Amino acid sequence: MLALTHKWFPQREITERSMGEAMFLEKDYWHKMEIAVCNGIAKAFGG
Secondary structure (H helix, E strand, O other): OHHHHHHHOOOOOOOHHHHHHHHHHHHHHHHHHHHHHHHHHHHHOOO
16 A cells, blocks of 8 residues: 555655545556556457
8 A cells, every 4th residue: 555655646645545545546547447458459359
């Protein structure tokens, strides 16, 4: 969690709230990446 907090908020104090927000941002980022990859694969195969 500390690494994610430093990744998303490099200058922010580490608190439970900042760790929770960092976790949310990380999960949201990877969810959007999953959608982007699926859309790219669909486009590549003409669907």
